[in-house]
Amino acid sequence: MSGQRRVALKVLDARLGDEFPLPAYATAGSAGMDLRAMLDAPLQLAPGQAELVPSGLAIHIGDPSLCAVVLPRSGLGHRQGLVLGNLTGLIDADYQGPLMISLWNRGEGPVTIAPGDRVAQLVFVPVEQVALEPVEDFSLSARGSGGFGHTGLR
Numbered sequence: 001m002s003g004q005r006r007v008a009l010k011v012l013d014a015r016l017g018d019e020f021p022l023p024a025y026a027t028a029g030s031a032g033m034d035l036r037a038m039l040d041a042p043l044q045l046a047p048g049q050a051e052l053v054p055s056g057l058a059i060h061i062g063d064p065s066l067c068a069v070v071l072p073r074s075g076l077g078h079r080q081g082l083v084l085g086n087l088t089g090l091i092d093a094d095y096q097g098p099l100m101i102s103l104w105n106r107g108e109g110p111v112t113i114a115p116g117d118r119v120a121q122l123v124f125v126p127v128e129q130v131a132l133e134p135v136e137d138f139s140l141s142a143r144g145s146g147g148f149g150h151t152g153l154r
C-alpha cells in the first residue's frame, strides 16, 4: 500500500516467500503481522519450558522514531498457554540481527509447534527519545506521588 513506511527486510530462511508467505497484515485494520516459527522439525515445549526460535527474518528499521514489538497471539496465549519468554520483545531501530522469538509454554500441558506455524506477531510502534533533565523538585501534579491502587477500584 502506498504511504506506508518502508522497513528493510532480509529473508534468512528461503522457505519464507516460497513454502510459507512472508509476514503481512491479515486485514486492512490489522496492527500486527504474524511471525512464523522457522524450525527444522516440530518442537515440543513442556510446561514451563522456553526456547528461542528463529523467525527466519531480519529487519533494519533504521529510523529511531520507530521500533517494533513482538507480542503473543491471543488465541495461542489464552487457549494453549503459548506466550513469550520475555513477555514482550522489543526490536530496536538499530538492530540488524536475526529476529528471534522466545516461546514460553506457560500452560499446564505440552505444546507442539510445527515448522512455519504462526506463533507471534510483530507490531511497529512510534518512539520518542527524550533528554532526561535532573531537577530538585517537580511542579505538583493532580496525582502527585500516589500510585499502585491509590485511586481505588470503583
Ligand SMILES: O=c1ccn([C@H]2C[C@H](O)[C@@H](COP(=O)(O)OP(=O)(O)OP(=O)(O)O)O2)c(=O)[nH]1
Pocket: 070, 086, 088, 089, 090, 091, 092, 093, 095, 098, 099, 100, 101, 102
Ligand atoms: O523478542 C525479541 C527481543 C529482542 N530481539 C533482538 C532485537 C533487539 O533490538 C535486541 C536487543 O533486545 P533487548 O534490548 O530487549 O535485549 P537486551 O537483553 O537488553 O540485549 P542488548 O544488551 O543487546 O540490548 O534483541 C529479538 O530478536 N527478539
Ligand SMILES: [Mg+2]
Pocket: none
Ligand atoms: Mg537492551
